[in-house]
Amino acid sequence: MPVTNPLPTIDHNLCTGCRRCVEICPTQALAQIAEKAVLLHPELCTYCVACQDVCPENAIALPFMIVFGPAAPNLPPDPTESE
Ligand code: SF4
Ligand code: SF4
Structure with a gap:
């Protein structure tokens, strides 16, 4: 399931x-x-x-939001994928 609306967390x-x-x-x-x-x-x-950058105690963490875009062209076929 994709991460939605990630927010900073404070320890x-x-x-x-x-x-x-x-x-x-x-x-x-x-x-x-x-x-x-x-x-x-x-x-x-x-x-x-x-x-997050300013915290001297590294108490703030921001989870990265990963966005999947379209597949890049001209990549070799994935050998793990079956035909
Ligand atoms: S400083 Fe932190 S809490 Fe404020 S807007 Fe930026 S990421 Fe959000
Ligand atoms: S220690 Fe970090 S999280 Fe706590 S008040 Fe300071 S900057 Fe904010």
């Missing part, structure tokens, strides 16, 4: 509550509650990756 065991992610988020999707960052407004997240 609260790693988060120190430094607020860097909250302050850099361009859409105010993040907030700080009880000294931990939370994705309070997931509908506002544009998946810009800024929060």
Whole structure:
């Protein structure tokens, strides 16, 4: 099943509550509650990756969204596929 609407996840065991992610988020999707960052407004997240990049504790992970496009032309046949 394809991944739909991937969102940042925050590991609260790693988060120190430094607020860097909250302050850099361009859409105010993040907030700080009880000294931990939370994705309070997931509908506002544009998946810009800024929060992940700025976090000094590597507490934020953004799952990659894999989009399958059309098959590339001129590739050799897949030997694992049967005729
Ligand atoms: S930048 Fe990282 S450590 Fe700082 S508040 Fe955000 S998630 Fe927590
Ligand atoms: S990926 Fe960008 S928009 Fe989404 S929560 Fe992080 S900083 Fe905000």
